[in-house]
Amino acid sequence: xxxxxxxxxxxxxxxxxxxxGFLLPEGLIYLDGNxxxxxxxxxxxxxxxxxxxxxxxxxxxxxxTHGWIDLPTRCGERIAPLVGAAPGQVICCDSIxxxxxxxxxxxxxxxxxxxxxxxxxxxxxxxxxxxxxxQWLLGDARCRLDTVPREALERSLGGDVALLMxxxxxxxxxxxxxxxxxxxxxxxxxxxxxxxxxxxxxxxEVALDDxxxxxxxxxxxxxxxxxxxxxxxxxxxxRHQAAVRQPLSGWMGHRAPFDFEGxxxxxxxxxxxxxxxxxxxxxxxxxxALEVFGDVRIGQIRAKSLALxxxxxDLMARDPVLADFRLGTPREHTRRGSQLSxxxxxxxxxxxxxxxxxxxxxxxxxxxxxxxFSPLYVGYADVYRAVRLLSDIMASGDWQAPRFQPRARVT
Amino acid sequence: xxxxxxxxxxxxxxxxxxxxGFLLPEGLIYLDGNxxxxxxxxxxxxxxxxxxxxxxxxxxxxxxTHGWIDLPTRCGERIAPLVGAAPGQVICCDSIxxxxxxxxxxxxxxxxxxxxxxxxxxxxxxxxxxxxxxQWLLGDARCRLDTVPREALERSLGGDVALLMxxxxxxxxxxxxxxxxxxxxxxxxxxxxxxxxxxxxxxxEVALDDxxxxxxxxxxxxxxxxxxxxxxxxxxxxRHQAAVRQPLSGWMGHRAPFDFEGxxxxxxxxxxxxxxxxxxxxxxxxxxALEVFGDVRIGQIRAKSLALxxxxxDLMARDPVLADFRLGTPREHTRRGSQLSxxxxxxxxxxxxxxxxxxxxxxxxxxxxxxxFSPLYVGYADVYRAVRLLSDIMASGDWQAPRFQPRARVT
Numbered sequence: 001x002x003x004x005x006x007x008x009x010x011x012x013x014x015x016x017x018x019x020x021g022f023l024l025p026e027g028l029i030y031l032d033g034n035x036x037x038x039x040x041x042x043x044x045x046x047x048x049x050x051x052x053x054x055x056x057x058x059x060x061x062x063x064x065t066h067g068w069i070d071l072p073t074r075c076g077e078r079i080a081p082l083v084g085a086a087p088g089q090v091i092c093c094d095s096i097x098x099x100x101x102x103x104x105x106x107x108x109x110x111x112x113x114x115x116x117x118x119x120x121x122x123x124x125x126x127x128x129x130x131x132x133x134x135q136w137l138l139g140d141a142r143c144r145l146d147t148v149p150r151e152a153l154e155r156s157l158g159g160d161v162a163l164l165m166x167x168x169x170x171x172x173x174x175x176x177x178x179x180x181x182x183x184x185x186x187x188x189x190x191x192x193x194x195x196x197x198x199x200x201x202x203x204x205e206v207a208l209d210d211x212x213x214x215x216x217x218x219x220x221x222x223x224x225x226x227x228x229x230x231x232x233x234x235x236x237x238x239r240h241q242a243a244v245r246q247p248l249s250g251w252m253g254h255r256a257p258f259d260f261e262g263x264x265x266x267x268x269x270x271x272x273x274x275x276x277x278x279x280x281x282x283x284x285x286x287x288x289a290l291e292v293f294g295d296v297r298i299g300q301i302r303a304k305s306l307a308l309x310x311x312x313x314d315l316m317a318r319d320p321v322l323a324d325f326r327l328g329t330p331r332e333h334t335r336r337g338s339q340l341s342x343x344x345x346x347x348x349x350x351x352x353x354x355x356x357x358x359x360x361x362x363x364x365x366x367x368x369x370x371x372x373f374s375p376l377y378v379g380y381a382d383v384y385r386a387v388r389l390l391s392d393i394m395a396s397g398d399w400q401a402p403r404f405q406p407r408a409r410v411t
Numbered sequence: 412x413x414x415x416x417x418x419x420x421x422x423x424x425x426x427x428x429x430x431x432g433f434l435l436p437e438g439l440i441y442l443d444g445n446x447x448x449x450x451x452x453x454x455x456x457x458x459x460x461x462x463x464x465x466x467x468x469x470x471x472x473x474x475x476t477h478g479w480i481d482l483p484t485r486c487g488e489r490i491a492p493l494v495g496a497a498p499g500q501v502i503c504c505d506s507i508x509x510x511x512x513x514x515x516x517x518x519x520x521x522x523x524x525x526x527x528x529x530x531x532x533x534x535x536x537x538x539x540x541x542x543x544x545x546q547w548l549l550g551d552a553r554c555r556l557d558t559v560p561r562e563a564l565e566r567s568l569g570g571d572v573a574l575l576m577x578x579x580x581x582x583x584x585x586x587x588x589x590x591x592x593x594x595x596x597x598x599x600x601x602x603x604x605x606x607x608x609x610x611x612x613x614x615x616e617v618a619l620d621d622x623x624x625x626x627x628x629x630x631x632x633x634x635x636x637x638x639x640x641x642x643x644x645x646x647x648x649x650r651h652q653a654a655v656r657q658p659l660s661g662w663m664g665h666r667a668p669f670d671f672e673g674x675x676x677x678x679x680x681x682x683x684x685x686x687x688x689x690x691x692x693x694x695x696x697x698x699x700a701l702e703v704f705g706d707v708r709i710g711q712i713r714a715k716s717l718a719l720x721x722x723x724x725d726l727m728a729r730d731p732v733l734a735d736f737r738l739g740t741p742r743e744h745t746r747r748g749s750q751l752s753x754x755x756x757x758x759x760x761x762x763x764x765x766x767x768x769x770x771x772x773x774x775x776x777x778x779x780x781x782x783x784f785s786p787l788y789v790g791y792a793d794v795y796r797a798v799r800l801l802s803d804i805m806a807s808g809d810w811q812a813p814r815f816q817p818r819a820r821v822t
Contacts (some may be wrong), residue, residue, distance in 0.1 A: 095687025
């Protein structure tokens with residue numbers, strides 16, 4: 001497999017033309033769409049309309065004339081098919097953290113007599129922190145987080161367990177959970193499941209309805225390319241909507257927000273999960289970014305994602321210079337999301353040296369080089385070049401240069 | 412007082428030049444900055460940098476290189492002097508609704524043995540809805556909202572009252588509360604106060620520290636001109652920061668967010684009130700919008716605000732055609748924010764007819780024409796013309812045209 005062969009794969013790739021819909025710096029190979037998706041052309045144009053014409057010219061009237069008021073619903077309905085949800089179950093609002101709090105509180109209230117929330121060790125910390133916050137607020141008798149090793153999940157689902165909270169794809173290892181099997185398992189024990197789709201929505205086939213999922217949250221700024229800190233989304237299965245209630249009962253989730261009634265009365269279905277006024281600029285940009293998905297199926301994206309990561313693994317395996325990287329991601333397609341996690345004691349300086357050569361991956365403590373594959377703007381030749389550049393860095397020892405040495409870092 | 416005299420006032424106005432820093436449609440008189448502030452030129456330019464250069468070009472690295480990670484703190488510190496707060500007490504995040512939930516829960520936890528939250532009838536509904544949500548979650552024994560008539564506030568502050576939650580300026584009437592007196596009164600009864608500054612921050616002199624206020628929230632998109640749905644801010648007095656904790660304990664409020672520790676440990680001071688990842692585009696635009704305040708004092712803004720609204724009232728009083736409007740806002744300067752609320756049974760069609768003639772006010776159910784004065788971009792001649800156009804509408808009966816008749820409306 002050489003560069004020419006990879007270029008041929010790109011020419012034959014039905015998703016290759018999608019790359020033209022993104023603005024990426026010339027020559028950059030961006031393998032960090034799992035942290036922050038690239039800028040869609042459409043989002044760049046949309047923000048100008050939003051600011052100049054809607055905010056600047058039409059001002060307050062835009063809530064009606066430009067439909068700002070329906071943004072949370074419209075974004076939710078655009079995301080729904082990407083996560084296997086029929087209409088009326090997904091809405092866009094707040095951050096993942098805040099949405100998890102709503103869902104955990106809502107889920108506990110549906111499970112009288114059960115107080116435990118089981119979660120897997122190593123999942124993204126904010127998920128656990130939010131449960132800890134709820135536990136602090138409610139007391140252990142009403143909410144108790146149990147963080148258990150992944151392999152102990154099944155035996156942890158006792159009769160006092162109300163909720164299981166799990167990442168669909170692990171942010172550190174890239175491991176993909178079996179949503180169907182785990183949801184079934186939980187339901188057999190009377191447990192409801194809250195799925196965190198941050199690292200799967202938009203790149204892995206997610207089948208919330210088919211898996212009879214209960215609740216989910218997801219991220220707007222990773223594979224959905226909604227821009228830095230784009231609002232999150234949440235899913236509440238239709239069958240729970242009549243009974244469910246959540247505590248962040250702000251005016252936007254009220255049955256009639258502009259009647260200014262004294263008593264809160266939740267709106268229809270998933271709308272009652274809205275709290276305050278949405279950040280229109282950020283959400284409007286996310287809505288535009290979602291247009292990219294209008295004419296592709298997630299199945300196509302998933303197939304290319306796996307092909308790209310397989311190519312990466314093949315090229316690495318053939319290069320003895322890269323033998324010191326240990327793969328932390330399962331190799332089986334059914335167990336893998338859209339990133340590869342490469343362990344190396346010098347992952348930090350290597351990541352910096354790679355960036356200097358034009359390849360953006362990212363580092364996760366303590367020793368992980370994360371490599372994310374966003375099939376809408378990453379091609380086969382990109383993967384070829386990225387592996388070659390990594391090989392150059394390792395062969396030359398360039399990563400040992402003082403300028404790449406560890407320092408405090410935030411991403 | 413004629414148009415020439417008003418134009419002379421504009422020429423002598425030291426704030427008049429500020430108008431050049433805003434993009435407003437030619438000929439429009441915008442008296443609804445209390446709902447959505449106008450677009451600052453600086454914000455328009457900033458969003459292009461944020462999107463094109465920071466997101467599009469520098470991508471994930473911008474969290475460090477462009478300081479996205481410090482946006483909540485930087486915005487908070489820019490807002491602090493506008494609300495009379497010394498550094499380290501204000502942070503920007505989430506919506507008012509979500510921030511109220513944090514503060515109510517935090518405040519209740521500081522008040523063991525007290526469960527009541529007293530609020531004034533007629534305050535903005537989401538404030539009450541959030542307390543109702545917390546009450547639903549915690550149960551009446553730990554949280555009970557009492558909504559009382561404004562004149563009954565004092566006698567409601569019994570020994571079981573933990574918190575008093577009040578709007579500084581009433582959204583409907585424009586009435587300004589005496590923050591100093593009410594905070595003192597509450598403290599005498601052992602009650603902590605949560606102030607909602609949505610309709611005062613940026614236009615009324617707010618002295619949180621001098622009033623020994625405990626907690627406050629405020630709005631980014633009204634007088635701070637941060638754009639539609641701009642993030643909110645919150646204030647926690649320094650003296651409460653060592654003991655206080657809040658339940659929406661997301662990773663951004665963690666002591667070390669990027670260490671990915673398993674257990675939540677709140678960051679320094681007000682930082683622990685952060686929850687999830689901030690909406691960078693919306694918050695970055697707010698940060699830029701706040702630059703407008705860099706070289707003015709709130710005292711200047713307040714003086715002009717009162718002069719503008721006094722002029723409006725004078726001109727109305729001299730025009731018999733406008734005699735049917737009943738003023739719902741206190742006339743005394745010390746009791747009035749920066750809006751006038753004019754009651755009229757036909758307020759809705761009148762508001763529509765005014766808009767057609769280029770004057771944007773807004774309508775609040777059931778019969779209120781709200782007229783907001785944003786001194787950074789509204790001048791004396793604007794006020795003169797607005798009153799003349801209102802007079803024309805009333806004299807001609809134009810507002811009775813079918814196109815102005817009631818319909819469902821959202822703002």
